[in-house]
Amino acid sequence: MDYTQTRMPLMHLGGESWRYSGNEYFDIAWLPYGNEAFNLVILLPTEEKEGEERDRKWEECLAQLTAENWRTWLDDSYVQPMDLKLPRFSLRYERNLIDDMQALGIKDAFDSGKANFSLLSNTPIYLSLLKQVATLDVDEEGTKAVAAVTVSGGESSVGPGGAFYVDRPFVFMITEYSTGNILFIGRVTKF
Numbered sequence: 001m002d003y004t005q006t007r008m009p010l011m012h013l014g015g016e017s018w019r020y021s022g023n024e025y026f027d028i029a030w031l032p033y034g035n036e037a038f039n040l041v042i043l044l045p046t047e048e049k050e051g052e053e054r055d056r057k058w059e060e061c062l063a064q065l066t067a068e069n070w071r072t073w074l075d076d077s078y079v080q081p082m083d084l085k086l087p088r089f090s091l092r093y094e095r096n097l098i099d100d101m102q103a104l105g106i107k108d109a110f111d112s113g114k115a116n117f118s119l120l121s122n123t124p125i126y127l128s129l130l131k132q133v134a135t136l137d138v139d140e141e142g143t144k145a146v147a148a149v150t151v152s153g154g155e156s157s158v159g160p161g162g163a164f165y166v167d168r169p170f171v172f173m174i175t176e177y178s179t180g181n182i183l184f185i186g187r188v189t190k191f
Contacts, residue, residue, distance in 0.1 A: 044164065
């Protein structure tokens with residue numbers, strides 16, 4: 001991985017209390033949304049020790065993201081006053097899903113000669129595009145997340161998816177408060 005330093009504006013949220021947990025790998029802050037049914041969770045890898053390689057530290061931290069550890073971190077969390085600095089960030093992820101669907105065994109739907117959608121259309125059609133796009137914007141107002149799947153068809157010629165300063169790469173999640181279920185997870189390595 002190539003690391004560069006970047007100057008960027010940080011949001012500063014002070015004088016409030018948030019849920020926190022810490023261990024040898026991460027400092028974790030839960031930031032509630034609206035009626036507190038959901039959280040933005042920031043998992044900030046602990047600082048590297050003298051002589052420790054950043055890439056190695058990052059990989060060791062990511063390896064700790066298991067269901068068992070997540071439950072432990074939830075159980076060990078507590079509410080405390082925190083001075084929080086967090087970057088504003090926007091992410092966009094786009095992926096063509098045709099190869100993934102074909103790997104799962106769904107092949108004929110994408111083949112103009114084999115697709116059979118006769119129950120949906122009298123015109124012979126096949127799927128020519130299956131794309132997922134997700135965007136996430138985090139700022140002082142909260143988080144806006146949108147995910148969409150685009151499907152496009154074509155006609156076929158044949159019949160019939162404390163201080164918490166976030167100043168280095170981090171992992172983030174959107175979770176449901178009462179269950180701790182993770183709805184979305186990502187990582188920011190450059191900002």
